[in-house]
Amino acid sequence: MPDIDAAFLALPARELAGAALSRATELGASHADFRLERIRTANLSVRDGHLESSTDSEDVGLAVRVVHDGAWGFASGIVRTASAAAELAERAVEIAKVSRGLSARPVELAPEPVYSDVTWVSSYEIDPFTVPIADRVGRLVELSERLMSADGVDHVDAQLTHVLENKFYADTAGTMTTQQRVRLEPVFTAVNVDRAANQFSSMRTIAPPVGRGWEYLTGTGWDFDAEIAELPELLREHVKAPSVEAGHYDLVIHPSNLWLTIHESIGHATELDRALGYEAAYAGTSFATLDRLNDLRYGSPVMNVVGDRTVEHGLATIGWDDEGVATRQFDIVRDGTLVGYQLNRQMAHDNAGTFGGDRSNGCAFADSPGHIPLQRMANVSLQPAEDGPSTEELIARVERGIYVVGDRSWSIDMQRFNFQFTGQQFWRIEDGKLAGQLRDVAYQATTTDFWGSMEAVGGPETYVLGGAFNCGKGQPGQVAPVSHGCPSALFRNVNVLNTVAEGGR
Amino acid sequence: MTTPQEFVETALATSSADGCVVLVEEHSETNLRWATNSLTTNGQMRSRTVTVISLFDKSGGTSAGVVSRSITNEDELASLVRASEQAGRDADPADDAAPLVENYAHADDWNADPATTDVAVLQDFAAGLGAEFRSWQARDQLLFGFAEHHLTSTFLGTSTGLRRRFDQPDGRIEINGKSRDYARSAYVGRHTNDFGDIDIAAVAAELDQRLGWAAKRIDLDAGRYETILPPMAVADLMVYAYWTASARDADEGRNVYAGKLGSRLSQLPVRLFSDPAYPELGCSPFVTAVSNFGGMTSIFDNGQQVAPVDWIRDGVLTDLARPRAWAAKTGAQPRPLVENLVLDAGGTASVDELVARTERGLLLTCLWYIREVDPQTLLLTGLTRDGVYLVEDGSVRGAVTNFRFNESPIDLLGRATEAGRTEHAMSREWGDYFRRSAMPALRIPDFNMSTVSQAS
Numbered sequence: 025m026p027d028i029d030a031a032f033l034a035l036p037a038r039e040l041a042g043a044a045l046s047r048a049t050e051l052g053a054s055h056a057d058f059r060l061e062r063i064r065t066a067n068l069s070v071r072d073g074h075l076e077s078s079t080d081s082e083d084v085g086l087a088v089r090v091v092h093d094g095a096w097g098f099a100s101g102i103v104r105t106a107s108a109a110a111e112l113a114e115r116a117v118e119i120a121k122v123s124r125g126l127s128a129r130p131v132e133l134a135p136e137p138v139y140s141d142v143t144w145v146s147s148y149e150i151d152p153f154t155v156p157i158a159d160r161v162g163r164l165v166e167l168s169e170r171l172m173s174a175d176g177v178d179h180v181d182a183q184l185t186h187v188l189e190n191k192f193y194a195d196t197a198g199t200m201t202t203q204q205r206v207r208l209e210p211v212f213t214a215v216n217v218d219r220a221a222n223q224f225s226s227m228r229t230i231a232p233p234v235g236r237g238w239e240y241l242t243g244t245g246w247d248f249d250a251e252i253a254e255l256p257e258l259l260r261e262h263v264k265a266p267s268v269e270a271g272h273y274d275l276v277i278h279p280s281n282l283w284l285t286i287h288e289s290i291g292h293a294t295e296l297d298r299a300l301g302y303e304a305a306y307a308g309t310s311f312a313t314l315d316r317l318n319d320l321r322y323g324s325p326v327m328n329v330v331g332d333r334t335v336e337h338g339l340a341t342i343g344w345d346d347e348g349v350a351t352r353q354f355d356i357v358r359d360g361t362l363v364g365y366q367l368n369r370q371m372a373h374d375n376a377g378t379f380g381g382d383r384s385n386g387c388a389f390a391d392s393p394g395h396i397p398l399q400r401m402a403n404v405s406l407q408p409a410e411d412g413p414s415t416e417e418l419i420a421r422v423e424r425g426i427y428v429v430g431d432r433s434w435s436i437d438m439q440r441f442n443f444q445f446t447g448q449q450f451w452r453i454e455d456g457k458l459a460g461q462l463r464d465v466a467y468q469a470t471t472t473d474f475w476g477s478m479e480a481v482g483g484p485e486t487y488v489l490g491g492a493f494n495c496g497k498g499q500p501g502q503v504a505p506v507s508h509g510c511p512s513a514l515f516r517n518v519n520v521l522n523t524v525a526e527g528g529r
Numbered sequence: 530m531t532t533p534q535e536f537v538e539t540a541l542a543t544s545s546a547d548g549c550v551v552l553v554e555e556h557s558e559t560n561l562r563w564a565t566n567s568l569t570t571n572g573q574m575r576s577r578t579v580t581v582i583s584l585f586d587k588s589g590g591t592s593a594g595v596v597s598r599s600i601t602n603e604d605e606l607a608s609l610v611r612a613s614e615q616a617g618r619d620a621d622p623a624d625d626a627a628p629l630v631e632n633y634a635h636a637d638d639w640n641a642d643p644a645t646t647d648v649a650v651l652q653d654f655a656a657g658l659g660a661e662f663r664s665w666q667a668r669d670q671l672l673f674g675f676a677e678h679h680l681t682s683t684f685l686g687t688s689t690g691l692r693r694r695f696d697q698p699d700g701r702i703e704i705n706g707k708s709r710d711y712a713r714s715a716y717v718g719r720h721t722n723d724f725g726d727i728d729i730a731a732v733a734a735e736l737d738q739r740l741g742w743a744a745k746r747i748d749l750d751a752g753r754y755e756t757i758l759p760p761m762a763v764a765d766l767m768v769y770a771y772w773t774a775s776a777r778d779a780d781e782g783r784n785v786y787a788g789k790l791g792s793r794l795s796q797l798p799v800r801l802f803s804d805p806a807y808p809e810l811g812c813s814p815f816v817t818a819v820s821n822f823g824g825m826t827s828i829f830d831n832g833q834q835v836a837p838v839d840w841i842r843d844g845v846l847t848d849l850a851r852p853r854a855w856a857a858k859t860g861a862q863p864r865p866l867v868e869n870l871v872l873d874a875g876g877t878a879s880v881d882e883l884v885a886r887t888e889r890g891l892l893l894t895c896l897w898y899i900r901e902v903d904p905q906t907l908l909l910t911g912l913t914r915d916g917v918y919l920v921e922d923g924s925v926r927g928a929v930t931n932f933r934f935n936e937s938p939i940d941l942l943g944r945a946t947e948a949g950r951t952e953h954a955m956s957r958e959w960g961d962y963f964r965r966s967a968m969p970a971l972r973i974p975d976f977n978m979s980t981v982s983q984a985s
Contacts (some may be wrong), residue, residue, distance in 0.1 A: 056822040067820065074624040077821035077828075081597035085576060098572040100600050119571050119648060128567035157619045157976035165621075179781060224783045225903060302564045305673035305716070308897075325896040394574045413585060433900040435933070437912045439984035442933050444910050446902055466902060466910075468933070468980055483677050499562055499675040499703070500572075519980075524856070526935035526979055527908040 025145045028204045031449040032062050032190040035084075036104060038506030041194035043106035044088045045419055046448075047113035049196060050470040053120075055092040055133060056113065057195035059087045059103075059346065061393040063187065064153065070164040073172055078157065085393030088112040092120035094130025098396045134372035135218035135384040136349050138198040144343025146205040146337045148237030153310055155238045160184065163241055164210075167242025167252050171214050176263065179215040179303045184208065184241075185233075185493060187505075191346070199348035207505055209233030209493050210241055212252060214259050225463075227259040227448055230280035230430040233505070235337040245337070248352040258449060258461075265461035268450065270522040275426035275467060276418045277517045281447045282406070283490030283508035284431040285490040289471040289507065290322075290329055291404040293440035294356050295387075295497075296365035296375070306499050311471065314378060320362040325474025326409065329357035331366055331402035333386055338403040339491045339505035344386070346397035351386040355405060360475075382450070391502040398498045405509035412483030420456040421480070426465060426520065427451040427458060431490075433466075444468040446523065466521040477518060530783035531603060533577070536666045537686035539603060540581055545630055547618055548584035548591075548629050548831050549688040550831045552817060553577065555643035561651055566662040573648055577601070580819045581610055582828050583617035584629070590622030592605035595828055597819055623829070625821060625854040630832040632690035633814075636851050643682035644696040650678045650724055654702070657729035665706070665733070670740065672733075674704040678724065682951055687771045691832045695813045698722045701955060701964055702729075705915060706736035712985050713928065715739035716894055718761060720955040720964040722809060733747035739894070739916050747919050755890035756976035757883050757920070758941075760954030763872065763968040765896040766909065767801065768959045771870050773907060774840060776851035785907040785939055795844040797874040798810055801868040803867030804837035809953065812868035825866050827852035835865050835885075841942075869871030869965035874948030882920040883949050885923045891976070892918040892925065895957040896934070907937045911958070912982055931985070932978035947972040 036037075041058040048056035064082045068075075086109060087100035097120025099112045126322045152160065164182040171180045186208035194200040196324040211230040231246045240246055277285070292310070297303055299310045312320055322329075333340055333351035344350055347369045367379075376382035389400035419427055430448025437443070450465040451458045491507035531539075540551040555577050562570045580597040594617025598609045654676055665672050678700035685693045700721040703930045706713045715736045720815040721727050757767070778784035805814040816833040818826045830852050840848050848864055856863040884892055899911035913932050949970035956966060 043916075050736075069821070073626060075621045078593070078610070078616065078620055079595045079597065080821045081578070081819075082599065083576075083578075095568075096570060098570065100572065100574045100576075102576055103601055115573055119573060120534075122655065123568045123571050124646060125559075126561075126563065126568035126655065126662065128565075142686070158617055158621070159619060179783060215783055219782055222782070222788055224787075226783075234742075301671075301673065301711070302569055304564060304707065304711075305675060309711065311983075318907055342853045355827050394576055396570050396572055398570075432911065433902050435898045435900045435910045435912070437931065437933070437982040437984035438897060438914055439982075441984050442912070442980060442982035444933060444935075444980075464903075470983065496961075500558070500677060502559055521935070521979070523903050523908060523935070524906075526910075526977065527903065527906045527937055528670070528940065528975075528977065529906070 026148065026336045028145060028202060029190060030141060035060060039106055040086055040104060040109040042177060044109040045194060045196050046108035048088065048090045048117065051117045053117060055091040055196055057089050057193065059393060060192040062190045062527045065185065065187050065390060068161055068164060068184045070161065070168050072179055073165055073168045075161055078376040083392055086112065087393045088116045089396060090116045090120055091131045092117050093124050094257055094261055095123040095127045095132055096443060097123065100394045101463050103424065131370055132373045133369040134384050136369065136384065139201060139344060139348065139350065141200045146235050146341065148206045150238040151188060151206055152208055153188055167212060167248060170252050171212065171255060176216050176260040177256050178217040181213040183211045193346060193348060195348050196402045203342045203343055205235065205342065206237050207233065207235045208240060214255050216259055216263050225263045227262055229255065230368045233339060233493050235339050235341055237470045241395045250528065261461045262449065262463060265285060265463040267464045267524055268462040268520060268522050270520060270525060272517045273520045274422045275518050276415065276422060276425065276427045276453065277515065278429040279488035279490055279510045279517065280430045280511055281428045282510045282513060284434050284508055285445055286404060286406055286508045288434060288436040289440055289443055291401050293471065294365050295399055296367055296371045297399040299365065307497050311439045311441055314373060314375065316362060316454065317365055317378060318361065321360055322357045322362050322472060323360045324478045325360045326481050327357055327360045327475055327478055328407040329404060330354065330407065331356050331385065331404050333402045335403050337489060338507040340401060340403045340507060346390050347388040348383065349384045349386040351493060354385045366399060366402055371399065389504055391504050395500065395502050400497065400504045401495060401506045403507040406481065408484045408487045408511035409481050412481055412511060415482055415486050418480060418482055418512055418514045419458065421514060422453045425453040426462065427453055441470050464523045466518040468519045468521055474515065474518065477515045478513055479516050480514045482513060485510040533684045536579055536600065537684050540606055541604035541686050541688055543607065543610050543964060544583060544688065546614055547586045549585060549610065550582040550942065551581040551683040551686045552819060555682045557645040557647065558679040559646055559651060560675065561655060562675045564673045565671050566666045579606065579609060581613035583613040585617045587622060591619055591626040594620060595820065597794045610776045614745060625827040625829055625852055627829040627853040629687050629689045635693060637694050640696055641694050644680045646678050646680040648929060650677060654724050654729060659731060661733045662891045668792055671707045671709060672704065674702065676702045685817055685831055685832055685970065693815050697813065700724055701960060702727055703761045704732055704736060706740055707821055708740060712913045713740050714742040714985055718955050718957050718960060720953060727781060729912055739789035742918055742925045743916065743928035747927045747929050749929045751932060751978050751980050753977055757880065757887065757890060757892045758971045758973060759880050759893060760952050760968040760970055761895045761957060762893050763773045763967045763971055764897060764954045764956035765958045767872055767968060768870060768956045768963050768966060769899060770907060770938040774824045774849045775795060776849035776861065777855045779849055779956065784904060786846065789846050791845065793845050794841060795941060795945060795970040797844060797945055797948055799844045799872065799874045799942060800839060800840050801841035801872050802837065802839045803869055805835050805867060807869055807871060810869045810967060811981060812965055816865045825850040829854065830865060833865055835867055838867065839863055846852060871967045873951040874969055874970060876948035876950050876969050880949060883970055883972060884920050884925065886925060887920045890920050892920050897958055902935060907939050908935060912934050931982040933980045933982055934977055935979045936955045936977050941973055944973055944975065945971040946974055
């Protein structure tokens, strides 16, 4: 396990926490928690082999959250002195008093054991910030130039985002955690331009963002050299592929596409704050309302989904959440039935009767020191079948269908019913075999119909952990990273649109 | 405490780079959030971000190091300057390099303290909101929403002697009213600079009227319908179209605008423009860039004056966003992105007047979850949200189902048959990032409601 960064450990976290928590207690807070966070983010972009942009930003700040007279109060700032930390506690109490008159229900939190002075570091080998910038840019340029030199590739965009995140947390119960995570997301896009026809097409790599270090770009966990070598031919075939005929098709969906459908139609739909209406004015609500727990047929019997904040290299993986709760794995859908939600401590307490226990499953997270923790998504993953089929075997079961690879556009309604997704590659399936690419494909369905049409999930060897850095939720808006693992899976009779026809052409 | 102006001067004085730009952003914000007639979260936040851009001339061009930190003292500033220099020295020449903007005359009050906001700005609003909570609770209806106010003071200094500062106030309310069973839903969103213009009782009355319209539920199939897009929905579509208006992408043949400069996009006398001095939507009159956004902005352009610009005039596409370096390469005029957007097609009718002259059509509230399906045509998909109303013989007859649409804003400009008057309208979809817009309602004879959504 790598060490926690010495520069973060050198910050006076304990002194600031002590000042803030004791001031909050003096002012009568029944609970207070303190966070000191440092989030360092680098964005590199290379366009046609030339450096377009390189930024390196760091957000350091502290936050105090209190429960005072049954109401939440939150304040954050950047000045790292004991007096400034105590003043944040005062401001948090002050705003809790303003809130009290507008709050209908007193805040109470589910209990959690105390973890005194514990540490956790994510699983990676090389912190990308320790790699010279010239080497990081150099790798992007090298892979870009390989793409540029290929026939049919007119432009190449390469982007790399990497993050080093440190969180210190302490609360009035005595829990104190110090944690560190590293993640990165490399994306390469090849573009073909047909000037004569005034047409352009693009295709990008399907390598997922991961909780790994620089080693990810040099062969650990993904083979970028191989993917870059294959991309131009895939793009050339895509450019000349026939446009799909709209209608109903059987779909075999690769994990590089299916992770996003899981994210939108299961991940967000089983956030309890959405189901309870807290996000109604913004991200939306959920069709999977709490009264349907243990009753709602979410999908076919082969559907098993877990929430997990412990999986190695997962983007939502961490040791303790932002309420000092130890993370775990928990069931969300079992044999096709809704059996669980993602929780924080307040919702776990308020709905203890429904869940038969008042323990949070560790899904509170704030994306930065300036924001209050919200219930945020665990790594929500579809489980493979133990002796399940390979992707080729799934394809072999389809007479007339489409094999979908890579994600592209995504959209779902505010109750998580109606979604529409496109992808990077669409392969026609004829009599159980791939028969060339198609283009202009979007698949569209209603969540429970779609998961109900899932006839089979692939075996463990088809399982891939996909994910995103940019899951948005809450007001003020927060952005969180999250992973979703899944096997390849077979869906029967799904509505496929032709996107050119949709555009009225 | 070191002032932001002192941070700028110290960083410039200690820089050993060939060129240097320093940006200090002093930010404060306060917010309230509520659900089911009860406050849920709130906060007061302060932050400061200092960005140091260090430029080095080398063989093949100029390289740039761009490093941002949350700085609290001079020691941290010194290490930031060193980190920026290191990044600049190590970097390859930048593709968008251009000479730094030279000093010029302006009327900024450089020495004034940064502007700040705090929870006091929301006090009257909170009191009014509390009264609405009680009244809605009594009627067994629910309020959800969010109110926030931000103030950002930006101080910009360059090694060419330019010193500029701008104070950007920025606030909004988003209020959603629902029936107790969540089956009926209405929404109002507004941008505000200071909350002085927010009348919470009037907003609540508007929500009430719309929930009343939804008392009658009418089922409609998917299909193409005559549709009145209100100003909010037009903002949802046009802000996205604006963000993709890269001259470089168009010049390279890789966006919807390729080959369209000088072409007619609309039969209506559409003017799409940006003006930093537009009333109540004022924004920075100079470029402040801490990164390069989509090939449309450049960190080398910091301090460049932002002039009013027509992107579309009399229905014809007249300009696209381009940084100075791309302008120099292509012999075109530099056009920085501006932080506001106005669409005016000469209409004078209110939305109510458009409804009154509609025989049969749909009136939308706003759009949601908009994503790009096909960049070639800028085909976007998304949902209608919080109220789709059937209009017959000039009156609202009831609420219909929500739909998923597939449409391109560029195509819609071409098919619009009527525009209403231009009014301040904040995009709901993009309101987290872009709030200063004014739009008219548009009448589309055949809007593509692609599939039905069961969401309410």
